[in-house]
Amino acid sequence: MEGPPGPEERWARTWLTRVLEPGDETGGRWVREMGPVGVVRRLRDPDRPLPGAGARRWAGLCARAAAADPARDLAAAADAGARFVVPGDAEWPTQLDDLGDARPLGLWIRGRPGLRMWALRSVAVVGARACTEYGAHVSAALSAELAERGWVVVSGGAYGIDGAAHRGALGAGGATVAVLACGVDRPYPRGHARLIGRIAEQGLVVGELPPGDHPTPSRFVLRNRVIAALTRGTVVVEAARRSGSLATARAARRLGRFVMGVPGPVTSGLSTGVHQLLREEAVLVTDAAEIVELVGAMGELKEVPQGPLLPRDLLGPGARRVLDALPARGVVHVAEIAREAATTQDDAVARLYELRSLGHVERHGDGWQLTRHAVISARAGAGPP
The missing domain is CATH 3.40.50.450 (Rossmann fold)
Structure with missing residues (x-):
């Protein structure tokens, strides 16, 4: 982790924002290897090109360096209500360091x-x-x-x-x-x-x-x-x-x-x-x-969308299987219900009486039928019975 920058380093980084383009990885490598102050010193000496800078690029960098004026830029920033934040400052977002040599020299912030x-x-x-x-x-x-x-x-x-x-x-x-x-x-x-x-x-x-x-x-x-x-x-x-x-x-x-x-x-x-x-x-x-x-952080999970709670949602698995075994229309006998629900006839009868007490089914002679309420409930969200 970088320590707090001194005044000379901050001044150099301010100066370099006028000289190097954003994301210049070659320039970033120079800053990493020599430090911003060292890069500024080399740019002020046109006879000592930085490594990897061709003649044309070096001439362009030197021309920019000659026109750079950190004092003017800092004054203009202050007039606009802006500040200059650099690596090592308390406000510097360290995740920007993931950019490596393409990391910004600093950020102007309003x-x-x-x-x-x-x-x-x-x-x-x-x-x-x-x-x-x-x-x-x-x-x-x-x-x-x-x-x-x-x-x-x-x-x-x-x-x-x-x-x-x-x-x-x-x-x-x-x-x-x-x-x-x-x-x-x-x-x-x-x-x-x-x-x-x-x-x-x-x-x-x-x-x-x-x-x-x-x-x-x-x-x-x-x-x-x-x-x-x-x-x-x-x-x-x-x-x-x-x-x-x-x-x-x-x-x-x-x-x-x-x-x-x-x-x-x-x-x-x-x-x-x-x-x-x-x-x-x-x-x-x-x-x-x-x-x-x-x-987000662990546990910031989206709630799974759910429909309204229906009366049949409160039934136990056995009662729900018996309820699902009844057709939407018509009367059906216990033997057929038990077969469809994969249970015994005695268990089916017990479940049917439980379902009747809850208003899901009604008895017609030797057979059983869904109530109108149960049919409407199934259509509302539980699927066909």
Whole structure:
């Protein structure tokens, strides 16, 4: 376990967020082997390229290094109400260490709660941007139910499933985290500026990139590994075969997290990616209780759905076998009842009188018949007698 970072290391990590791209495993290896301060020193000496950096890449890194200004970034973060958390801090979520050399250098965070504690009981809900009405409804409902059960909903702040997930959690008065592919002071997409503002007030807005930095297609994909690592499991609500949310699910699987999928119409192209996940290793889920049963603590099991308790449900096995031996219509003799119930005639007679006292059967001469009440009870849920 890493000790608390000193001021020089924190400064170096702040500086490096301007130089290295998120998920850069070569850069992560440099940081692991030399320490962030050592990497900064080498980047300030253009004549000493770091191992594995080609001439073109080294020139690009040095150009970025020359423009980096940690003091400016920390001041911009403070103006936006954000803080910079690094490995070794009390707030650092140690499950991010599972990413190895692709671990973030640090995280810029807006919001009052502590990320480490929130991440311990969190679930990612992700999916298509251009989702259907069904997908948006399911995403919001699942997230609201998770929030009501005390779980933190994590998503990417995007249009579609992500936005519905955040709104569902917020609407339930619950906790949600938006992991952005840009600076936390620059809400993206712009149409979600108000939503991301609400998340920062009620929850947390998190990102690897320094203030003011913009998103790119590759940064969206790399952001997904943080969502996967941060949470106990990932639920994909809707996704086409090439959806970026599938990258989150695959990252979760590589990290040993739970991967879940919500089925959709087989005629919908936006369900094909989810259905492919379900054909592989994902677990099918349809409500929050099923999600919590997977990711929660031992004993957080979903109750098995049951119908209403019927009078015949209270019968012992012997009496129920005799009751089941009577047809829905008509009178039948004891010998036939005993044969169908695989018992003796004496036992059948004793059971029949017990059943009569409970209102299940009535006697007609030498035969027996189900009462109208017993027939209705059987149709209501016990199956045909």
